[in-house]
Amino acid sequence: MAKKAHVTPMLDELENGPWPSFISGIKRLRDEHQDDRINGMANSLLGQLEHSYETRKGYWKGGTVSVYGYGSGIIPRFSEVAHAFEESKEFHTLRVQPPAGNYYTTDMLRQLGDSWEKYGSGLVTFHGQTGNIMFIGTSTENTQHFFNEINEYGFDLGGAGPCVRTGMSCVGAARCEQSCVDEMKVHRTLLNNFTDDVHRPALPYKFKFKVSGCGNDCMNSIERSDFAIIGTWRDDMKVDQQAFKEYVGKKGRQHTIDNIITRCPTNALSLNDDDSLSVDNRNCVRCMHCLNVVPKALSPGDDKGVTILMGGKRTLKIGDLMGTVIVPFMKLEDEADYETLTELAEEVIDYWAENGLEHERCGEMVERIGLVNFLEGIGVEVDPNMIAETRTSSYVRMDDWDIEAKKWFDRKAEQKQAS
């Protein structure tokens, strides 16, 4: 390499120890890569990072960088200490949407690596917290070149800023026995319906879709998405009694009682005298615990569908919020079902776009206006599955009680007729 390497005594400390070191990786780019541009960029980056370690401050600022036709998907970074670390003075990240479920062939990873090496720093993360492939570090000019190249072979940018963000879905049906929904299909149907809203930020703030195949919620969708789609079932869970008895035989009754029976949150399980299992399915809440412990014997039922929760988000600004149940159960089998799902998502985003304040997440809006107003806005009827408990405060006007009560009975009658 042409220039002298920055001295990095603090970062060097991060090359010690058994866990793989990202610093060693950046140094390889500095010392061993055949391209001078990458050597320089890595050296400069290490210099700035060492400066951050010494002073305990960050030195990147944002800006406006985008590719032709889009307003989103790039995280612009300009160095505030560019005079000292010239070659990484522009160090933008491209957020690229991964294939649903995060599957890759090694061929595709190599192809992405080759493209990135041509135009970027050579640093990449699979994946960032929103779920994007993060191609970390390129110049304003190369942002466009790199995007053009990967866009030709099937990759597109994700969201950044006040827009629909890249979605996430679990491994699900591809490799998991607990899967209750076609996660990839839900993910792609929703995200690709909102492509325009991903690429052109025009919403109050970010909006995230996440899909988990069961209540284990491996995608953290209740906690960190505005629109969480979670697989479930409404008939009886399946019990292979023979396999269950074998498990009890192997592990013992005390283990079974302590780790399965008494851990059921609704006391819906009972160990019979012959070591078979009784399940009170009407009171099972599909928490997944017993299925997790004995996957060989216990499985989801056949009448599968999804529960939809809305309004989850992290701290900024009113504190963390979990999503709230909006749709207790919905079948997702034929195209008409998927259309209903998409229409619901459109309804929610439209209502929020109209009524949310600037920088206000959907869940914050719900908190501000109340769940009932939100439900009326999106055309969804109230349902006792949406609450943990009913109202405890008597300070409320209930002039229209009779009308509302009639609505409930009318809906019940309608449901009865339909079934």
Place this chain on the structure above:
Amino acid sequence: MIQGQRTPIESGCPDGFQYMHPTMRKNYGNWAYHEDPRPGVLKHTAHGGEAIYTVRAGTQRILDVFTLRKLCDIGDQYAEGYVRFTIRSNIEYMVADGSKVEPLIAALEKEGFVVGGTKNSVAMISHTQGWLHCDIPGTDASGVVKSMMDELIEEFKNWNMPNRVHITTSCCQINCGGQGDIAINVQHTKPPKINHDLVANICERPSVVARCPVAAIRPALVNGKPSLEVDEKKCICCGACYPPCTPMQINDPEHTKLAIWVGGNHSNARGKPTFQKLVAAGIPNNAPRWPEATAIVKKILQTYKDNARDWERLSDWIERIGWPQFFELTELPFTKFHVDNWRGARHSLNASTHIRF
């Protein structure tokens, strides 16, 4: 000059099927059960009897192209060319041929990758960008994580924990790292320092005022220039004003600290999902190895390991033993700062005679 005129193909999220292992494609939606042959390895069996083995490995997460190609080489030589990444950035190799599992593990370990992170282990720490790339970071999550995983590596490789442990780190209080059984997050302790010469040019003042959760910011004229001022008595030092207005510098080499939170759990298994709760604060942001933070995390893990029952997540365990006992066992101080005073805080107070003696 940017080429400019190429119209993007708005293809959105790519189809995962084209990159999926053929055995997984074939048995899509038709898996019967799984087993855990050893730490870091899963074996899934389909209703028809076919099986797929998964080998999971931890990496440095920020991959250089050399490391990426090394992972691909291993995938071609010892696996079947199909991989995926978990939500915690581990790489997974899928193979239909069970005899490939051991040589694959040996190849990964020879190159320094760490096989593990399944079932009741300490999973890879999910983290944020930090000083390497973020515009508002209080610390360097990658460095914190590297330092911590060096010490927790045996817990990643083995099944020593009562249940799985998800650790997260975040470089500011927005908490992009998310909820975790244990979360190590930046906690600012002093109000922002304002560069009044720059505010008028850089910040859209009304939106900065609106961003403050406690209405502590108001417009002001300082030295004849339009600027902003902070009511330091009201300020909760959250740093929310800093992203839209960088002249309100919140990060400070000394006063930006780390805090540790426990009991965040996204799963619905047993109880409903839970948020993480504060247990320790005032921890120095001590680059490059953050030993004080790691020591507290290790103490909490050891106490959990020694005291929790099988299948109890950290949140389940604390719910059973109660907070007084948690502080007693971990020897962490309980202070007035642990008592919440934010919205809905009354729900977090004990309104009963349920007390353990």
